[in-house]
Amino acid sequence: MSRPTLADVAARAGVSVTTVSRVLNDRGYLSDRVRADVHRAIAELGYRPNEVARSLLGRGTRVVGLIVPTVADPFFGEFAAAVEANLADRGYRTLLCDSLRSVERETASLELLLAHQVAGVITSTHNDDVGLYRTAGLPIVALDRRLGPGIPDVRSDNRAGASLATRLLVDAGYRRILFVTPRDDLGSARRSGYREVVGAHGLTESLLAYGFGSSLDERRALIESALDEGGYDAAFCTDDVSALMAVEWARTRGVRVPDDFGVVGYDGSAAVRHLAPTLTTVLQPVDRLADESVRLLMQRIESPDGDVPAETVLPVTLRRGETVR
Known part of the structure; x- marks a missing residue:
């Protein structure tokens, strides 16, 4: 079965393709009834906007790539969830990549994100020298990792x-x-x-x-x-x-x-x-690390030439349990 198109949505809603595009991009005045008809058609058809095509039209993908060493680790799983929630609050979606602690997989993940023309990348892996970060040409923020000039590093103390x-x-x-x-x-x-x-x-x-x-x-x-x-x-x-x-x-x-x-x-x-x-x-x-990573990435996306701190260090606390006398 072929993937539904913008024209299919327009036909189902009884409006023009231009009107569907205006609803998707929230541009211009449209009545509540028209908006409701378009959204109903989208739901019925299971239509999904082509984010790459939107980026080529200058809209930007509003998708951020997140690379973690493994979501199986409780800390990185929690960090990924916090980043995704923070991005969602800002109207962005997250494309999560698990490098499985491999240099090759991390490089392949970054290449995949670049191919999908993501708006930016947050990376929390710790492999040595993945040089593609320095030549990627898009906003990047690193968690606890120094990747080079112009790439902010967010870490705890x-x-x-x-x-x-x-x-x-x-x-x-x-x-x-x-x-x-x-x-x-x-x-x-x-x-x-x-x-x-x-x-x-x-x-x-x-x-x-x-x-x-x-x-x-x-x-x-x-x-x-x-x-x-x-x-x-x-x-x-x-x-x-x-x-x-x-x-x-x-x-x-x-x-x-x-x-x-x-x-x-x-x-x-x-x-x-x-x-x-x-x-x-x-x-x-972890929540503050995620918030700061997203905040700096948004700053980079919105003002590519603006100043951001090279390093942000957040305080830690010691939780006393029963494994020390």
């Missing part, structure tokens, strides 16, 4: 969050604290916050980098192996999923949490707060 988490563990008496993170990045703010606190107390820095591309099973195996062999009495994990894996390791080994082993996570998504309310974690302000 990672260094302060890591310092809060590590200091809590040290003050509670833990001394062998494993830092669990996706990659071995000496320049990362969270690692810097961790390193500063353990160094200030004369403790040894210990790192497990499981890799962004690791599956959940692979990550669990790496965490369990490190904890089995390392003699650690605490773990600070830069995401809540890894933190819960560390808690589960302790349970299966008969290690008491928090008496013998302390755990702090990072992100504090609503799902984790509800499903694992006892986890101590650093809360990222």
Whole structure:
């Protein structure tokens, strides 16, 4: 069955194609009856406007691309939902792309969004050097990622969050604290916050980098192996999923949490707060991160040459649970 056209809608509503176009684009005076007839015809036929064609006519697609590393992660799933709701309030729709933490898929996702002539892109992935962002020629905002000049970076205060988490563990008496993170990045703010606190107390820095591309099973195996062999009495994990894996390791080994082993996570998504309310974690302000990302993108779309901050840093809070003594 062929896709209904503008002419089909016009015929069903008993009006001209020009009138249907005016209803869709909200241009000029039209009676309520005519508008109702057109919208009824659209609903009956299942007509969908061709957004790319509208963009070529100078209307813009009013579609924003959102690239996440995986919607399976509670934080990124919540961020995606908040971005989509915010964009909808502004009359935009969201085209969601899941890169599955792959450079190739991220590049392909960006190429797809460019082909659909989206109005802009919000990206929250963390793959190294996807150069297409710098040559894309459209408004882009990054979440917790520096992509280059002219691309705003919205992030929470990672260094302060890591310092809060590590200091809590040290003050509670833990001394062998494993830092669990996706990659071995000496320049990362969270690692810097961790390193500063353990160094200030004369403790040894210990790192497990499981890799962004690791599956959940692979990550669990790496965490369990490190904890089995390392003699650690605490773990600070830069995401809540890894933190819960560390808690589960302790349970299966008969290690008491928090008496013998302390755990702090990072992100504090609503799902984790509800499903694992006892986890101590650093809360990222996910709604504010989404709001600020959308606000800056709209500013870029509406004023391409206007000034926007290169970096926006939002505060974090520490949520004390029962996984630290």
